[in-house]
Amino acid sequence: MKWTVFLFACLLIDAVHSRILHKPHEFLCGALFVFGDSLSDDGIEVADESYGFERTSNGPVWPEYLQKMLACDRYVNYAYSGAKSGRDNFYFPNWSGLLWQVERFVDTHPQIPSDSLMIMQAGGAIDFFTGNNKTQEVVENIHEAMNVLLKTMTAGTILVLNIVDQSSAPGVLAAEESQVLQKRISAMVGEANTQLTHLVYDSELGLRKKAPAITVRVLDLNGVVVRAMTDLNTTEPFTHHTKDTGTRSIYQYAYHDLWHPSTFVHHKIAQAIVRELQDL
Numbered sequence: 001m002k003w004t005v006f007l008f009a010c011l012l013i014d015a016v017h018s019r020i021l022h023k024p025h026e027f028l029c030g031a032l033f034v035f036g037d038s039l040s041d042d043g044i045e046v047a048d049e050s051y052g053f054e055r056t057s058n059g060p061v062w063p064e065y066l067q068k069m070l071a072c073d074r075y076v077n078y079a080y081s082g083a084k085s086g087r088d089n090f091y092f093p094n095w096s097g098l099l100w101q102v103e104r105f106v107d108t109h110p111q112i113p114s115d116s117l118m119i120m121q122a123g124g125a126i127d128f129f130t131g132n133n134k135t136q137e138v139v140e141n142i143h144e145a146m147n148v149l150l151k152t153m154t155a156g157t158i159l160v161l162n163i164v165d166q167s168s169a170p171g172v173l174a175a176e177e178s179q180v181l182q183k184r185i186s187a188m189v190g191e192a193n194t195q196l197t198h199l200v201y202d203s204e205l206g207l208r209k210k211a212p213a214i215t216v217r218v219l220d221l222n223g224v225v226v227r228a229m230t231d232l233n234t235t236e237p238f239t240h241h242t243k244d245t246g247t248r249s250i251y252q253y254a255y256h257d258l259w260h261p262s263t264f265v266h267h268k269i270a271q272a273i274v275r276e277l278q279d280l
């Protein structure tokens with residue numbers, strides 16, 4: 001009898017203990033730097049250190065939610081709407097692209113504080129809409145951007161968010177020959193994301209191996225977005241211009257416009273990033 005009580009007590013302690021062990025730790029963030037395209041652009045402030053063009057959602061975008069959740073001492077968002085993976089924008093050449101953002105950042109930050117968190121939302125989704133097979137070019141651009149960052153850092157964390165497959169966005173569904181476009185985009189995003197994973201995790205050539213003092217991770221943003229949109233209407237963006245719009249209708253829509261997710265999806269993205277950081 002005594003033994004069963006003892007055993008039970010042991011099991012209880014064990015259960016409590018493992019719960020403590022599984023408790024995610026808090027991520028201390030001195031500075032948060034964000035790079036990306038319109039998925040990450042938080043608009044422009046009337047201040048001297050502000051980047052980007054516009055916020056494309058019906059509420060905060062993920063970096064803004066993330067900054068609230070992590071309460072970093074500093075937050076600088078370099079993302080520009082229309083950014084391609086290299087230096088170009090979709091609309092004009094030579095500046096605002098992802099690689100340009102990173103180069104601009106290291107030019108102005110010769111020393112990066114060791115408690116910095118860099119989040120690179122891998123641009124590339126936009127590259128896939130122009131020209132044919134851009135997989136190689138996109139991966140090379142992201143590789144170069146990562147190398148530029150790693151050269152300047154001595155410690156800290158880099159989180160790469162992989163490319164979101166926009167092949168089922170309302171913008172593609174509304175396009176001519178949408179099925180052909182859908183297949184093409186899906187294939188390129190799939191390939192690029194696979195290569196991105198290798199780029200970081202490859203046991204010999206991976207960036208983690210190359211820069212062991214820096215924590216480098218890839219987060220499957222594409223998977224996060226797909227899960228966040230489950231149970232929401234993804235066929236059309238929300239509009240209040242209908243006769244039967246109700247007070248809660250907006251909560252049922254995944255898209256703010258033909259390409260960009262609603263703020264509910266952005267909130268889920270920020271939550272997923274926090275979970276990833278707590279598990280580092």
Ligand SMILES: *[C@@H]1O[C@H](CO)[C@@H](O)[C@H](O)[C@H]1NC(C)=O
Pocket residue numbers: 093094
């Ligand atoms: C962009 O850069 C290239 C190469 O440096 C240059 O030849 C071109 O004139 C630039 N284009 C614009 C619009 O500034």
Ligand SMILES: *[C@@H]1O[C@H](CO)[C@@H](O)[C@H](O)[C@H]1NC(C)=O
Pocket residue numbers: 133135136184187188191
């Ligand atoms: C893109 O090109 C690569 C070779 O550079 C090829 O292996 C791949 O299958 C192509 N992908 C698509 C979607 O056409």
Ligand SMILES: *[C@@H]1O[C@H](CO)[C@@H](O)[C@H](O)[C@H]1NC(C)=O
Pocket residue numbers: 233234235236
């Ligand atoms: C999504 O919303 C549109 C516009 O309100 C509606 O016509 C369509 O039936 C909805 N789709 C689904 C799958 O609920």
